[in-house]
Amino acid sequence: KVNGVTDDALRLYLFPHSLTHHATAWFDCLPRNSINTFEQMAKMFLGKYFPRSMVTKLRNEITNFRQRPDESLFEA
Template sequence: MILYKADDDLMCKVFAMTLGEAAQDWFCTLPSASIRNFKKLARIFTKEYTSYKMVRKHADHLFNLRKKPNESLRDYLRRFKAEKANIIGCNHQVASLAFKKGLPTEHELYRELAITPSQTLAKVFETAERYALWNNDHIAAKKASKQVDHLIKQASQKSNKFEHKAQDKRISRPQEGGSETETFSEFTIPINQILAQVKDKP
C-alpha cells in the first residue's frame, strides 16, 4: 500500500478488508461517513485495540523467574527458554546470570554454574539438560526402589501371616499320645463329584 498512501479512500477500504471477524464487526459499528481520512481511522482503531497490545519485555524480566520448589529442572529450563524467546535481542550473558539466579543456592547445578561462571548461554543450557537428565534418572531409580521395598514388605507381611496361621494350627492340634482324637468327615460320594459340584461356587 506504500504506492497508494496518498489515496486515503483506498487506504481505508483496503485496511478494512484485512480485519478479522471481531474487528470487522467493530468496523461495521462505526457511524456512516465518520472516517474522513486514514489518519483518523488509524487513530480510532489504535484507541479501540491498544489494550490487546503485548508489552515488550526486557532482559531484566528474566530475573523474576524462579525455579518452584516442586518444579523439575527440565520444566524450569523449558519455562525459562519460553520467556527468553519472547525477548527480542536478549543479551546472552544477562540470560545466563538470570538462569543461575533462578536456581536454589543449594542445587547442584547452581554450584556448577558458580564454579564456572564464564560459560556461554548455549553451554549453560547444555549443562542444565545434562543435570535434568540425571535428575529424571535419579527420580525414576528412587521410585523403583520404593516399589521394590513395598513389594518386599508385602511379601514379608504375607509370610508372617502364614507363619502365624501354621502356629495356630499346631497349637490347636492335640499332642501325640493325648486323650483327644481327631475326627474326620466321611464322604458318601467320590471326591471328584464333590469338586464338580462346588467348582463355580465362591
C-alpha cells in the first residue's frame, strides 16, 4: 500500500493505459464499476483476447515444433 492505495487499485487504474485499438474500445464499452479487482479484469481480458482454444492451439504448435536437419531455425 502506497499512500493508502492498494496494489490492486493501482493495477486497475493503470491497466487501461496499456491498451491500444480494439482493446481500448472493448474496455471503454465495459459497464462502469463492473470490475472490482485486477483478477476480474485479467480474467475478462484474457477471456476476450486469449480464449482457452487459442492458448491450447498455440501450446500445441510450440510443443510440436520440429526443425528438419536441412533447414535453418528461421526457415523452420
